[in-house]
Amino acid sequence: MRLFVAVTPPPEAVAELSSATEAVRAAHPRLRWTRPDQWHLTLAFLGTVGDEARAGLVDRLARAAALHPPMRLALTGAGRFGDRVLWTRVTGDVAALRGLAAAARVAATRVGIAVEERPYRPHLTLARGRDGADLRPVVDALAGFAGCTWTATQLHLVRSHLGAGPDRTSRYETLNSWPLTGS
Ligand code: 2AM
Secondary structure, three states: OEEEEEEOOOHHHHHHHHHHHHHHHHHOOOOEEOOHHHOOEEEEEEEEOOHHHHHHHHHHHHHHHHHOOOEEEEEEEEEEEOOOEEEEEEEEOHHHHHHHHHHHHHHHHHOOOOOOOOOOOOEEEEEEOOOOOOOHHHHHHOOOOEEEEEEEOEEEEEEEEOOOOHHHOOEEEEEEEEEOOOO
16 A cells, blocks of 8 residues: 655644635645645655555554654745645754654665655645646745644554545545654
8 A cells, every 4th residue: 555654733733724825725726735634744655565564664663653752843934846846844843853754764664665765855735736837926925824833743654545535636544643752
């Protein structure tokens, strides 16, 4: 199954971001907007993982969560990866988030999962562009967004069901969650 490792913002941060993006979502209906109930921060994308590797991964992620502390994060402003991905920036204890992302990658690598080498860029994806979309005006429109600070308290292993959501978006299913209990 297709898996990734993530942390998720709490309902109040989701509600705040949802209302802050409402007007811009309505103004740019051609973009493929992600759904607030599916918003997450991907720490490691694992691709297709077999059952055996998954069992080992679950053990290792549980240990990683036990070694990492809860972290204070906020969502601020916007940016883009070219014309493909519109995102909001993650600020706050990003060093701790990077540490957790690195640990998730190590956990995956140890059980034989080939994780992409791309450098980790903390973000929450808001929309994906269709061909030739110009995301710059949308980034500008969201530049002033400054979300509340929240605490990420859990690490999640999530399954992605490609094209199983409304309008052929992906649907995400949380398989395992572990509290961050390190200090
Ligand atoms: P994102 O983090 O930029 O939103 C499930 O597909 C999640 O894993 C998405 O949140 C997605 O992008 C992230 N992801 C990272 N690398 C990916 C890749 N190569 N293919 C698909 N999704 C990827």
